[in-house]
Amino acid sequence: MSYVEHVYAIEAAGTAQLTWVNVGIGLAFILFDVGVSTVFRLGIGLSLLIAAFRCIGQLAVVATLLQRVFENKNPWLVILISFILNLLGTIETVINKSPRRFRYMFPTVLVAMLGSTIPISVLGAKHAMSIEPFWTPIQYIPIVGMLCGATISGIVVAVSYILKELQENRDKVEIYLAFGASRIEACRPLAIQALRLALTPPINNMSVLGIIAIPGMMTGAILGGSSVEQAARLQMIIMFMITASTTLASVFTTFAAISVTIDDEHRIRGDRIEKNGKSWFNVSEWSWKKTVKALKVTLPWRRREDAEKDGRSREGSVNERSPLLV
Structure with a gap:
């Protein structure tokens, strides 16, 4: 069965054409889970939202790519x-x-x-x-x-x-x-x-x-x-x-x-x-x-500046502690 025939078969079966509005309505179920997490302090509300938006983005991209792959064969x-x-x-x-x-x-x-x-x-x-x-x-x-x-x-x-x-x-x-x-x-x-x-x-x-x-x-x-x-x-x-x-x-x-x-x-x-x-x-x-x-520690010029600063501070502290060096 070709992709076009598959689409026609779904339409013939009586399946409604879904839009992003329907997806938004479905997202309300995730918001309900987030509310439950907040009330019971489960600490998974942010993870639920991230997973839900990952699901939306990934499936949207996959749907676009697969439609072209199905048509090209x-x-x-x-x-x-x-x-x-x-x-x-x-x-x-x-x-x-x-x-x-x-x-x-x-x-x-x-x-x-x-x-x-x-x-x-x-x-x-x-x-x-x-x-x-x-x-x-x-x-x-x-x-x-x-x-x-x-x-x-x-x-x-x-x-x-x-x-x-x-x-x-x-x-x-x-x-x-x-x-x-x-x-x-x-x-x-x-x-x-x-x-x-x-x-x-x-x-x-x-x-x-x-x-x-x-x-x-x-x-x-x-x-x-x-x-x-x-x-x-x-x-x-x-x-x-x-x-x-x-x-x-x-x-x-x-x-x-x-x-x-x-x-x-x-x-x-x-x-x-x-x-x-x-x-x-x-x-x-x-x-x-x-x-x-972490970036400051990683960058090479920051490492040189920090090393020079540490050297000067150590030299100053030694001079302060040792009167023979004054």
């Missing part, structure tokens, strides 16, 4: 968009979502996401969904986006648990290492628990679909003109792909984190684990004075 654009989705997912995972990071985490997560979302999306679109060609933009790009979004949660949960245990309960792992166990053997219980936690959300989602929750992909397919039966089968395939992608990425990043944080000599390297700093988009702790002070 260029496979190279599809490849570029797929890589950008994985890159942005990696940035979100490493910078904004993970409370702890390990050395080389960014390239590790990027490889994990590309190595899980791309092969599974290709196989699923080509064989499970019978899409010809499999890279048809209007179908393939949303699939990659859903896989990326689900994979982020699995990676964050698995890596956060591994790094937390290696920092706070490292003595348990060191006992295994002291008795001659390899790093994989010593961290086996941690890896098992981390993967269980990472796979719990997709398992729970599959358990409640169709009975408790009507999934968004199925709803979109119905609005796009598909029959309810076809929409249900499409949702089944998507959930299976999401679970497989989350599993692959979580396994890869879990063992990568263990390999980096425990070296070849079977020592836990705490220096390779660090707590994540503030998010790029978290401005609640931003201070103009601290920023100016």
Whole structure:
């Protein structure tokens, strides 16, 4: 189904044309959440507003870009968009979502996401969904986006648990290492628990679909003109792909984190684990004075001036204390 046919199908289904006024009305729900945060002093009101405006800006840009990609049907654009989705997912995972990071985490997560979302999306679109060609933009790009979004949660949960245990309960792992166990053997219980936690959300989602929750992909397919039966089968395939992608990425990043944080000599390297700093988009702790002070320290001419000033002050203090130098 082409993009134009997809639009006509939505209009035929009776979906109203939404404007920015409707979006503004929907934003009132976020303002209600901000009010609740203010009343109960939860401290998340600013985060809610920032997340809401990020959502508006990101979706507006994506809608504009995807509309042109859907109309052009260029496979190279599809490849570029797929890589950008994985890159942005990696940035979100490493910078904004993970409370702890390990050395080389960014390239590790990027490889994990590309190595899980791309092969599974290709196989699923080509064989499970019978899409010809499999890279048809209007179908393939949303699939990659859903896989990326689900994979982020699995990676964050698995890596956060591994790094937390290696920092706070490292003595348990060191006992295994002291008795001659390899790093994989010593961290086996941690890896098992981390993967269980990472796979719990997709398992729970599959358990409640169709009975408790009507999934968004199925709803979109119905609005796009598909029959309810076809929409249900499409949702089944998507959930299976999401679970497989989350599993692959979580396994890869879990063992990568263990390999980096425990070296070849079977020592836990705490220096390779660090707590994540503030998010790029978290401005609640931003201070103009601290920023100016940091710039003064960083700029080379400021460093020379400060050094000369410190030298003069030290020389003056020595002259004052030593009467022999007067």
